[in-house]
Amino acid sequence: MTQVFKFGGASIQDAAAIRRLGKLLARFPARPLIVVVSAMGKTTNALEALLAEARNGKTADYHDRLETLRRDHLSTVETLFGAKAGPVAERVEALVNELDQLHRQHASRDRPFHYDQTVGFGELLSTTIVSAWLHEAGMATAWRDARELVVTDDCHQAANIDWETTAKRVRGLAADDGRIRVTQGFIGSTSEGVMTTLGREGSDFSAAILAHCLEAEEVTIWKDVPGLFNADPRRFDNAVQLERISYDEAVELAWHGAKVIHPKTLGPLQQKSIPLTVRSFEDLEAPPSTIGRDTRFDTQTPSLVLRDEQTLLEIRPRDFAFMDEPRQHDILGRLVEAGLHANLIDAGAMRLSLCLDGHPERLEPLITSLCTDYAVVRHEDLTLLTIRHADDALLAALSSGRDSLAERGNADTAQRLFPSTQCQGTWHIPG
Numbered sequence: 001m002t003q004v005f006k007f008g009g010a011s012i013q014d015a016a017a018i019r020r021l022g023k024l025l026a027r028f029p030a031r032p033l034i035v036v037v038s039a040m041g042k043t044t045n046a047l048e049a050l051l052a053e054a055r056n057g058k059t060a061d062y063h064d065r066l067e068t069l070r071r072d073h074l075s076t077v078e079t080l081f082g083a084k085a086g087p088v089a090e091r092v093e094a095l096v097n098e099l100d101q102l103h104r105q106h107a108s109r110d111r112p113f114h115y116d117q118t119v120g121f122g123e124l125l126s127t128t129i130v131s132a133w134l135h136e137a138g139m140a141t142a143w144r145d146a147r148e149l150v151v152t153d154d155c156h157q158a159a160n161i162d163w164e165t166t167a168k169r170v171r172g173l174a175a176d177d178g179r180i181r182v183t184q185g186f187i188g189s190t191s192e193g194v195m196t197t198l199g200r201e202g203s204d205f206s207a208a209i210l211a212h213c214l215e216a217e218e219v220t221i222w223k224d225v226p227g228l229f230n231a232d233p234r235r236f237d238n239a240v241q242l243e244r245i246s247y248d249e250a251v252e253l254a255w256h257g258a259k260v261i262h263p264k265t266l267g268p269l270q271q272k273s274i275p276l277t278v279r280s281f282e283d284l285e286a287p288p289s290t291i292g293r294d295t296r297f298d299t300q301t302p303s304l305v306l307r308d309e310q311t312l313l314e315i316r317p318r319d320f321a322f323m324d325e326p327r328q329h330d331i332l333g334r335l336v337e338a339g340l341h342a343n344l345i346d347a348g349a350m351r352l353s354l355c356l357d358g359h360p361e362r363l364e365p366l367i368t369s370l371c372t373d374y375a376v377v378r379h380e381d382l383t384l385l386t387i388r389h390a391d392d393a394l395l396a397a398l399s400s401g402r403d404s405l406a407e408r409g410n411a412d413t414a415q416r417l418f419p420s421t422q423c424q425g426t427w428h429i430p431g
């Protein structure tokens with residue numbers, strides 16, 4: 001049965017990491033094996049900065065960054081392949097040159113389109129190197145172009161999957177010829193062949209799309225943590241690993257901002273009952289986390305998610321009228337048009353409060369539009385705490401000494417919005 005492995009930026013950040021990836025894969029001889037790979041390290045952030053420089057006319061900065069990108073990838077190739085670097089270095093050079101050429105072609109197009117023609121190159125570069133290295137390390141490997149597999153609409157930067165066409169294209173991917181298939185996460189293309197991206201951190205979703213279409217046995221996401229924890233272990237000194245949780249619970253954590261899994265990943269897997277394993281690429285012996293149908297363990301441990309860089313908008317009618325359904329409909333419609341998502345919504349008789357990611361390019365036009373019809377008060381630099389399965393004592397302890405600007409709660413989930421200045425440093429889960 002087909003296995004799908006996904007490796008994120010941290011697992012292939014440099015030559016040493018790619019060597020480690022080769023050793024890891026050598027321990028998994030079962031085929032068919034599909035390996036979905038993200039861009040190396042923080043390449044996607046670098047490509048976003050490159051795009052901004054290109055669009056702001058900072059030509060010298062653009063060229064410096066492009067050359068840094070070229071140098072970093074070539075230096076990884078040289079470290080890995082030494083005297084045999086030539087053919088791989090040529091392919092890397094060709095990709096960087098193609099990226100540069102596309103910039104000239106697309107500079108006058110709208111930003112989301114231009115974004116997708118730029119930022120997707122991170123994955124094309126990384127898979128070119130990883131695939132060649134696996135071959136060099138003695139594993140039969142075939143590089144596959146995700147743009148020929150994952151078909152989407154033209155909603156650039158957040159493309160929607162054409163499941164029927166994708167399923168047809170993906171069918172041959174699991175051909176049992178013993179070769180590992182290496183392909184890119186995060187990217188796809190329209191039916192006309194124009195590159196699209198699936199949203200930041202979307203490679204987990206790519207792995208789920210392929211697994212869904214191939215009815216795979218399992219998806220494994222390899223991470224720098226042993227599994228899914230009840231809070232980000234970088235932020236909470238006593239976070240504990242959740243060894244078994246359900247799709248439903250995992251989707252709640254991901255939706256509320258637990259960065260470890262992209263929220264869209266769970267749906268395609270749940271539909272086909274394909275388990276998702278989150279595992280450490282650093283320690284193969286560490287017990288992993290498994291996400292599946294079993295809901296028995298979901299409520300045993302409270303889970304916490306912190307989301308930084310939040311903005312709260314308090315929106316009021318100017319005429320002392322109610323914040324009734326037509327007004328809420330109007331405001332939420334503008335939110336959708338701006339391409340924004342509210343992480344917390346709270347309504348009063350004459351107020352609608354929305355907590356949004358601080359995304360200046362989308363937020364500013366929304367605020368300008370709202371200010372024409374409503375009184376808007378804006379609070380910046382906030383951190384949203386979401387707790388699943390909390391009791392009153394835990395909520396009180398976490399809120400103590402912090403000013404809550406907005407709150408929401410139901411039977412399973414409580415949210416509190418605090419000033420980020422009161423949320424710095426390491427957190428400890430009381431209990």
Ligand SMILES: Nc1ncnc2c1ncn2[C@@H]1O[C@H](COP(=O)(O)OP(=O)(O)O)[C@@H](O)[C@H]1O
Nearest residue numbers: 008009010225227228229231232234258259260
């Ligand atoms: N609930 C959580 N459980 C585990 N890790 C989490 C959680 N929330 C956030 N993280 C963070 O997610 C990181 C791994 O995800 P990410 O950096 O996106 O990996 P990659 O880009 O390699 O796929 C971990 O280093 C950890 O700090």
Ligand SMILES: N[C@@H](CC(=O)OP(=O)(O)O)C(=O)O
Nearest residue numbers: 008009038044200201202203
């Ligand atoms: N490289 C893309 C897609 C992705 O999923 O990356 P990672 O798996 O490293 O989070 C991004 O950074 O958004």
